[in-house]
Amino acid sequence: MGFIFSKSMNENLKNQQEFMLMNARLQLERQLVMQNEMRERQMAMQIAWSREFLKYFGTFFSIAAISLTAGAIKRKKPAFLFPIVPLGFVFTYQCDLGYGTLLQRMKGEAENILETEKSKLQLPKGMITFESLEKSRREQSKFFIEK
Numbered sequence: 060m061g062f063i064f065s066k067s068m069n070e071n072l073k074n075q076q077e078f079m080l081m082n083a084r085l086q087l088e089r090q091l092v093m094q095n096e097m098r099e100r101q102m103a104m105q106i107a108w109s110r111e112f113l114k115y116f117g118t119f120f121s122i123a124a125i126s127l128t129a130g131a132i133k134r135k136k137p138a139f140l141f142p143i144v145p146l147g148f149v150f151t152y153q154c155d156l157g158y159g160t161l162l163q164r165m166k167g168e169a170e171n172i173l174e175t176e177k178s179k180l181q182l183p184k185g186m187i188t189f190e191s192l193e194k195s196r197r198e199q200s201k202f203f204i205e206k
Contacts, residue, residue, distance in 0.1 A: 102162075110157040120150045
């Protein structure tokens with residue numbers, strides 16, 4: 060009788076472990092999907108911000124370029140054209156970020172860094188561990204009593 064009861068308990072325990080493993084996997088998959096959704100939304104907001112900024116900066120750049128060109132021609136001083144150069148770089152960068160391939164190039168470079176330059180990504184003193192966190196917490200805590 061004990062053998063039958065033990066066999067049933069082992070089977071129930073095995074089923075429960077499988078259920079817990081499946082549940083943990085499902086929870087992890089949901090967390091990964093949620094984190095990816097949040098990342099995609101943040102990237103979309105960054106691109107949208109860049110495009111919105113480009114509208115305002117493009118207007119400013121156009122007015123400044125026309126005004127500076129007119130001033131350079133009217134006063135016959137080419138020095139008025141010099142501010143167009145740095146403003147042009149900023150305008151080009153924003154165009155590339157909002158509508159060009161800058162994000163794809165950045166992604167490619169990031170993948171290259173992850174593959175070939177791993178040592179540059181390591182944290183000082185290595186990964187944070189539970190023990191190091193506990194040690195730091197104990198040192199900072201005034202109310203901790205060592206047992």
